[in-house]
Amino acid sequence: MKIDLRSDTFTQPTAAMLAAMFSAKVGDDVFGEDPTVNELEAYCAALFGMEAAIYCPTGTMTNQIAIKCHTQPGDEIICDKTSHVYIYEGGGIAFNSGCQVRAIDGNRGMITAEDVVNAINPDDVHKPITSLVSLENTCNRGGGSCYAIDTLQQIKQVCTQHGLKLHLDGARLFNALEATQQNEQQYGAIFDSISICLSKGLGAPIGSVLLSTAAYIKKARRVRKVMGGGMRQAGYMAAAGLYALKHHKPMLALDHIHAKQIADALLNKDFIGKMMPVETNIIIFEVLDNVGTKAFCDFMQSQNIYCLAVSPTQVRMVTHLDVSSDMVQHVVNTIHQM
Numbered sequence: 118m119k120i121d122l123r124s125d126t127f128t129q130p131t132a133a134m135l136a137a138m139f140s141a142k143v144g145d146d147v148f149g150e151d152p153t154v155n156e157l158e159a160y161c162a163a164l165f166g167m168e169a170a171i172y173c174p175t176g177t178m179t180n181q182i183a184i185k186c187h188t189q190p191g192d193e194i195i196c197d198k199t200s201h202v203y204i205y206e207g208g209g210i211a212f213n214s215g216c217q218v219r220a221i222d223g224n225r226g227m228i229t230a231e232d233v234v235n236a237i238n239p240d241d242v243h244k245p246i247t248s249l250v251s252l253e254n255t256c257n258r259g260g261g262s263c264y265a266i267d268t269l270q271q272i273k274q275v276c277t278q279h280g281l282k283l284h285l286d287g288a289r290l291f292n293a294l295e296a297t298q299q300n301e302q303q304y305g306a307i308f309d310s311i312s313i314c315l316s317k318g319l320g321a322p323i324g325s326v327l328l329s330t331a332a333y334i335k336k337a338r339r340v341r342k343v344m345g346g347g348m349r350q351a352g353y354m355a356a357a358g359l360y361a362l363k364h365h366k367p368m369l370a371l372d373h374i375h376a377k378q379i380a381d382a383l384l385n386k387d388f389i390g391k392m393m394p395v396e397t398n399i400i401i402f403e404v405l406d407n408v409g410t411k412a413f414c415d416f417m418q419s420q421n422i423y424c425l426a427v428s429p430t431q432v433r434m435v436t437h438l439d440v441s442s443d444m445v446q447h448v449v450n451t452i453h454q455m
């Protein structure tokens with residue numbers, strides 16, 4: 118029995134999810150005629166209290182479309198230095214939008230309103246035009262860290278004052294909502310655009326949704342087509358996303374408990390160095406030189422537990438739907454044995 122803690126993208130669709138997919142009503146979504154895609158988009162827009170939504174194959178695409186629709190070539194985007202949009206999307210900001218990044222040295226992937234104020238360029242021909250702030254919640258490279266709603270509201274205020282757009286990469290937003298007891302409507306009221314992933318903790322095989330105003334989503338449909346993301350009978354996949362949103366959100370709480378159980382076991386070991394605070398389903402920790410990340414991951418793998426080295430000194434484990442409480446017990450026992 119393989120226990121895959123490398124990412125929450127490894128989940129397999131459940132029998133009930135597959136049944137929902139097989140029975141989906143579909144049409145050509147490029148013509149706007151796939152009823153299940155339309156239902157998913159309307160469901161997400163209502164959930165966040167936003168006007169419209171667009172379904173895309175990946176979170177990279179929803180983020181990149183969002184950035185393209187908010188900017189002009191030559192603009193500057195403010196984000197944390199570890200943001201997914203900056204370091205994990207293949208240089209897409211430059212490739213797709215012709216923009217550059219003002220990378221902030223934030224705290225566990227999170228930045229403040231003061232950071233934003235200090236990074237905005239003055240009106241000076243030497244300087245790129247600052248047009249967009251992009252935040253991530255939870256922060257992947259921040260160890261699944263979560264923003265306080267106050268911080269987001271303060272950043273929004275700065276953006277409004279300076280005429281900047283505010284985008285959220287909410288690939289794991291539902292984990293953050295669960296951990297902080299915040300809700301979707303609060304986010305819909307703050308952000309100009311929000312990207313959510315259905316294929317992470319929610320357990321769908323594919324899919325992300327971008328949310329914003331109706332006018333902006335109309336523009337996003339054009340950009341999605343340009344990027345090759347206009348899909349036809351996509352309702353089969355959208356049905357999995359709808360199923361995940363309706364049935365899997367409450368299960369994220371257990372993933373967070375599991376992550377803390379594994380973290381507690383690791384913290385008892387003298388070969389474990391600094392660990393980022395575990396707030397959601399991600400555990401990122403240092404393995405000290407006397408063992409090393411490779412030997413650690415190799416030993417875990419010999420016990421059928423798959424972990425991911427995310428830097429020469431750090432290992433990441435992520436809990437998700439396909440990691441049961443029994444599996445977590447096996448992981449904890451294995452760590453005790455080391």
Ligand SMILES: *Cc1c(COP(=O)(O)O)cnc(C)c1O
Binds near residue numbers: 175176255
């Ligand atoms: C996974 C992820 C994405 C999107 O990734 P895709 O694999 O393109 O769906 C975006 N942002 C963050 C923070 C992520 O973890």
